[in-house]
Amino acid sequence: MxxxxxxxxxxxxxxxxxxxxxxxxxxxxxxxxxxxxxxxxxxxxxxxxxxxxxxxxxxxxxxxxxxxxxxxxxxxxxxxxxxxxxxxxxxxxxxxxxxxxxxxxxxxxxxxxxxxxxxxxxxxxxxxxxxxxxxxxxxxxxxxxxxxxxxxxxxxxxxxxxxxxxxxxxxxxxxxxxxxxxxxxxxxxxxxxxxxxxxxxxxxxxxxxxxxxxxxxxxxxxxxxxxxxxxxxxxxxxxxxxxxxxxxxxxxxxxxxxxxxxxxxxxxxxxxxxxxxxxxxxxxxxxxxxxxxxxxxxxxxxxxxxxxxxxxxxxxxxxxxxxxxxxxxxxxxxxxxxxxxxxxxxxxxxxxxxxxxxxxxxxxxxxxxxxxxxxxxxxxxxxxxxxxxxxxxxxxxxxxxxxxxxxxxxxxxxxxxxxxxxxxxxxxxDEDGFYWYVGRIDDLIKTRGFRVGPFEIENVLMKHPAVLECAVTGIPDASRGQAIKATVKLADGFEKSKQLEKEIKRFVNKKVSSYKHIQVLEFADEMPKTISGKIKRTDIRSIDRTKIC
Missing domain, CATH: 3.40.50.12780 (ANL, N-terminal domain)
Structure with a gap:
């Protein structure tokens, strides 16, 4: 019924x-x-x-x-x-x-x-x-x-x-x-x-x-x-x-x-x-x-x-x-x-x-x-x-x-x-009336005069086999205003290394516009999350501010 x-x-x-x-x-x-x-x-x-x-x-x-x-x-x-x-x-x-x-x-x-x-x-x-x-x-x-x-x-x-x-x-x-x-x-x-x-x-x-x-x-x-x-x-x-x-x-x-x-x-x-x-x-x-x-x-x-x-x-x-x-x-x-x-x-x-x-x-x-x-x-x-x-x-x-x-x-x-x-x-x-997500207002990154949503870059990151979870945030940068940073949790079978860091950055940067290039990539054992399981970019930004200070 x-x-x-x-x-x-x-x-x-x-x-x-x-x-x-x-x-x-x-x-x-x-x-x-x-x-x-x-x-x-x-x-x-x-x-x-x-x-x-x-x-x-x-x-x-x-x-x-x-x-x-x-x-x-x-x-x-x-x-x-x-x-x-x-x-x-x-x-x-x-x-x-x-x-x-x-x-x-x-x-x-x-x-x-x-x-x-x-x-x-x-x-x-x-x-x-x-x-x-x-x-x-x-x-x-x-x-x-x-x-x-x-x-x-x-x-x-x-x-x-x-x-x-x-x-x-x-x-x-x-x-x-x-x-x-x-x-x-x-x-x-x-x-x-x-x-x-x-x-x-x-x-x-x-x-x-x-x-x-x-x-x-x-x-x-x-x-x-x-x-x-x-x-x-x-x-x-x-x-x-x-x-x-x-x-x-x-x-x-x-x-x-x-x-x-x-x-x-x-x-x-x-x-x-x-x-x-x-x-x-x-x-x-x-x-x-x-x-x-x-x-x-x-x-x-x-x-x-x-x-x-x-x-x-x-x-x-x-x-x-x-x-x-x-x-x-x-x-x-x-x-x-x-x-x-x-x-x-x-x-x-x-x-x-x-x-x-x-x-x-x-x-x-x-x-x-x-x-x-x-x-x-x-x-x-x-x-x-x-x-x-x-x-x-x-x-x-x-x-x-x-x-x-x-x-x-x-x-x-x-x-x-x-x-x-x-x-x-x-x-x-878009021209057909479909909506495409960019991010929370607080998550927008302002770099070199452009506004960049983290999701577009995260999409590309997720295509790399080594990436299990990721978050893209902005960090202070003297020349750009903000630089784009990726925080990555690796999938099973992959180990942190400078070589892998460079490989992932190259993988992404070849696929996105130059103003969206990742400048900094950091590996994390666990991503900070809310109790509902959503990644907390606010926590990542807070940690980054502490490091910079």
Missing amino acids: QLFKNFCTPTVNKNGLLVDFQLNVPESYNFGYDVVDEMARLAPCDRALVYTNPDKVEKTFTFGDISRLSNKAANALKAQGVKKGDKVLVILKRNYEYWYIVPALHKLGAVAIPATNMLTVDDITYRIETADIRFAICTPDGSTAEDMLEAAAQKRQLESVFVVRRDLPGAINLTKLIDSADESFTPVDTKAEEPMLIYFTSGTTGYPKAVVHDHTYSLSHIITAKYWQNVRENGLHLTVAETGWGKASWGKIYGQWLCGCAVMVYDFDSFSPHKLLRIMEKYKVTSFCAPPTVYRYFIKRNMSKYDLSALEHLTTAGEALNPSVFEKVYEQTGLCLKEGFGQTESVLMLGNLVGTESKTGSLGKPTPLYNTMIVDEDGNELKENEVGEIVVVPQKQQYGIFMGYCGDEKLYESVWRNGVYHTGDTAYK
Whole structure:
């Protein structure tokens, strides 16, 4: 059953390409009732979730199961004082409980705040204070629950700490409460434009921002799932992201269930490309989404060695895609990677949608949800092939974009300058309307009077067999203003040497314009990354400034 048809009016052309899209949003809307419970009524035996882990635990949950368990969880949490409007921190990794506890919070009208288990105690206390968090729900794995109790001792507004499948002094065993709770739940009315969810960004340029979304956010992911990821009724979609990141909302629950598609969950701690490919092979995954880094590891394993015959569609987002990765994936699977672009603050803004002829390495074109354009520093729209900032100009329907930064109204006003949302990402648009990523505004390198985006040079670097990961930054230079520096993590089988350094520089500099030549190349054992896995060029620049001083 595909419930998305109840909430939108899509217009597609003869090739199946989405050309217009209108959301039909009722005044009162709740994903827990209007999607989960309705799917349970219409298709109670259809798969909603297929779960496994490295210990070979296997569980399958139907929509009937999710509806019943989310009612029980809502009753259990309500009995402990959780009510409409309360902020609830949810750190459940890829534990199967996430998929009925989050709908339970939606049913209660509480505001769910998913977060990663990689947070330290200081990270947790920052979130508690910033978002005024009252309750926390924890995974039984690792030290998350203990860290949460330590944070609760420092921040008294955190009233209760729940943990699933575990007894721990000072915490409440939520699994036991759910087991004994009633299966019938009295609905709590929620308006479509009331807060539903908060995500903290990964903090690439400062403290993480608390991004607030309303209930229409879940509906807006119809475009993400149906028209970009190409999920289908009774299919099985796998997005790699852990539930603490916004990408989980893109690919692990909302749009997929609205389209009647089951979600595949592999609950791992240590990433193994071989094991993940075996999961896709065994469970017959039909659509898959991951950041380019995952595909880079996949192609080194050779995807053609696995039986991926059930796989119909591949998508990628989260960082820019190197064309060499795109080409290798196609060579090994026969499937074209469909890149997309969005932020924690939005759903899919740009994408190579179903039915389009993609251009290798392009972000695609604007989706109908957003009036997206590229502007200069004064807000003027730029011509073709001119680099500027990606912005969103409000239109009549503006669903799926965030409603504020919790606790930081000034920051919200700064990114919505003159009524236009400034993404902070730069790109250019070609003569066919395709967008091409350049980099974050802060990442642009100004050398010899030219503005250079790091991604173009990184694309070439990634074609060298010795390069596993890389980042291009600018360093101070008396004659150029900034010189171009490459930081490289080597692939297995390669050793650092002056000879290899010169070879990689020659390899790149032969393929790019002279003003884009790499002047400095440095090898790194590990690249500095955010806890979401994105390379932090800001850290590299900070280290370089220290060296120069």
